[in-house]
Amino acid sequence: xxxxxxxxxxxxxxxxxxxxxxxxxxxxxxxxxxxxxxxxxxxxxxxxxxxxxxxxxxxxxxxxxxxxxxxxxxxxxxxxxxxxxxxxxxxxxxxxxxxxxxxxxxxxxxxxxxxxxxxxxxxxxxxxxxxxxxxxxxxxxxxxxxxxxxxxxxxxxxxxxxxxxxxxxxxxxxxxxxxxxxxxxxxxxxxxxxxxxxxxxxxxxxxxxxxxxxxxxxxxxxxxxxxxxxxxxxxxxxxxxxxxxxxxxxxxxxxxxxxxxxxxxxxxxxxxxxxxxxxxxxxxxxxxxxxxxxxxxxxxxxxxxxxxxxxxxxxxx
Numbered sequence: 001x002x003x004x005x006x007x008x009x010x011x012x013x014x015x016x017x018x019x020x021x022x023x024x025x026x027x028x029x030x031x032x033x034x035x036x037x038x039x040x041x042x043x044x045x046x047x048x049x050x051x052x053x054x055x056x057x058x059x060x061x062x063x064x065x066x067x068x069x070x071x072x073x074x075x076x077x078x079x080x081x082x083x084x085x086x087x088x089x090x091x092x093x094x095x096x097x098x099x100x101x102x103x104x105x106x107x108x109x110x111x112x113x114x115x116x117x118x119x120x121x122x123x124x125x126x127x128x129x130x131x132x133x134x135x136x137x138x139x140x141x142x143x144x145x146x147x148x149x150x151x152x153x154x155x156x157x158x159x160x161x162x163x164x165x166x167x168x169x170x171x172x173x174x175x176x177x178x179x180x181x182x183x184x185x186x187x188x189x190x191x192x193x194x195x196x197x198x199x200x201x202x203x204x205x206x207x208x209x210x211x212x213x214x215x216x217x218x219x220x221x222x223x224x225x226x227x228x229x230x231x232x233x234x235x236x237x238x239x240x241x242x243x244x245x246x247x248x249x250x251x252x253x254x255x256x257x258x259x260x261x262x263x264x265x266x267x268x269x270x271x272x273x274x275x276x277x278x279x280x281x282x283x284x285x286x287x288x289x290x291x292x293x294x295x296x297x298x299x300x301x302x303x304x305x306x307x308x309x310x311x312x313x314x315x316x317x
Contacts, residue, residue, distance in 0.1 A: 004131040005034040006124055006191065007107035009097030010115050013041040013087060016050040018116045018239065023079075025118035027058055033124060034107050037080045037097040039067065042087040055079055067096045075104040089208025090187070098202045102194065109140075110197060114188045116239040118147070126234035127191060130179045138196035138226035139218060141185035143174065147237040154238055157230045158184030160215075165265045165277040167215045179229045183222065187214030189236040196226055206267070206316065211253075212260035219268045251303035258285060258304050262311025281308060 008026060012019040019038065026036055040048055055062045063074035064081040067088070073080050082096055094112050101110050109131065113119070119142075127140060144155035156170040160183055167184050174180065185191075187203075200220050207213040221228055241248075265277045285308040292301035 003031075003128045004109050005107045006109045006111050006127060007035040007037065007101040007105055008033045008111045008113055009037045009039065009094050009101065010113050011039045011041050011090065011093040011097075012043060012047055012051065012115050013093075014043045014045045014047060015115050016043075016045070016047040019047070019051065020054050022113065022115050022118055023054065023058070025120075026113075029119055029121055029124050031124050031128075032078075033111065035078060035080065035101065035105050037082060037100055039082045039088075039093040039097050040084060041089075041093045042084045048083060051081060055081060067093075070096060070100050071103070073100065073104065087209065089205060090210040091203035091205045091208050091213045094187075095202035095205065098192075098197065102197060108194050110192045110194070112187055112190045112192070113236075114238065116241075117144070117188055118237050119189075120235035120237070123234050123236065126231055130229065130231040130234070134179060134227060134229060136227055137179075137229045138193045138224070139185045139221045139228040140191035140193075141182060141228075141230045142189050142234040142236045143230065143232045144186070144189060144236045144238050147239045150237060154240060155186050155188065156232070157182035158186065158218075160184060160219075162269065162273050163276050164280050165261055165269070174230070174232045177232055179231045182228055182230045184215060184218040185228060185230070187217075188238055190214060190217070192217075196221060196224075199224070204267075206263060207260045209256065211256050212264045216264055216268065219264075249300065251299045254300055255303040255307035255310075258307030259311035259314070262308055263314065263316065266311075266316060278312070282312075 010019060010022055026033055059079040061077045062079040063077040065073045067082045067084040070082055098110055101107055146152040146154045153171045156174050158167055158169050160167050203213045204216050262281060269277055285304055289301040289305040
């Protein structure tokens with residue numbers, strides 16, 4: 001079969017330094033991706049000025065449009081810049097890029113790549129090799145290392161503990177260089193086949209602004225019996241937490257993590273699994289909130305409790 005053609009979606013929000021580093025890695029990859037879409041997600045800093053300057057200097061061909069007018073974009077361009085007038089959330093911004101790739105290009109696979117991640121020069125070659133061997137793979141992940149501590153693995157596949165509604169990363173070196181099955185692919189670097197996208201659509205925007213949308217998409221792929229794999233020879237380097245302000249748990253982070261975890265359970269679990277997971281969260285989240293409050297971190301404790309309650313009671317559409 002012919003080599004897979006991969007289009008990339010990168011979302012920028014007040015993070016031009018990181019996004020430009022990501023674009024540099026895509027520009028110097030061999031082979032390069034077929035198309036790159038940068039979605040500026042309502043940045044309030046000088047991101048657009050700096051991104052446009054980089055594009056003028058480096059992109060062989062480019063086109064720009066607002067996210068509400070994406071269909072007017074020049075489809076033959078290598079790099080598309082889509083500008084949003086407001087923050088669409090992680091899912092919403094990625095979905096704009098996915099729709100453009102699906103409707104206006106002939107790529108066979110879509111890579112969602114965090115703007116604080118860079119790819120190895122042979123990343124796309126390794127992904128193409130894996131797709132040639134496993135053309136039915138619907139979701140494809142990479143071996144992701146922390147940056148700049150590149151000896152530390154951040155993601156080598158993932159697994160789900162349903163009784164706790166918890167998704168964890170494997171961080172040990174994989175036992176093989178060949179692609180292997182996984183239950184979860186992180187949205188940091190998630191390749192979606194066009195075939196899966198055509199039946200599942202994009203990321204679910206109920207999880208906006210961020211967290212758990214990749215777990216949900218992985219769950220949907222598994223429910224369809226769609227193969228999900230990690231390609232350990234495809235390497236990505238992730239400046240963990242850069243796009244979200246670091247790894248420290250803040251009240252804002254805690255609110256959305258707990259809200260979306262409860263929503264994930266309500267959307268995807270059934271029967272005993274659903275009730276066991278909700279019972280676990282109903283016991284542990286208030287307890288964690290009390291612990292944080294006792295440690296004089298009342299704002300964090302309150303955010304945990306409010307987030308869980310919102311996720312438990314919010315109407316799902």
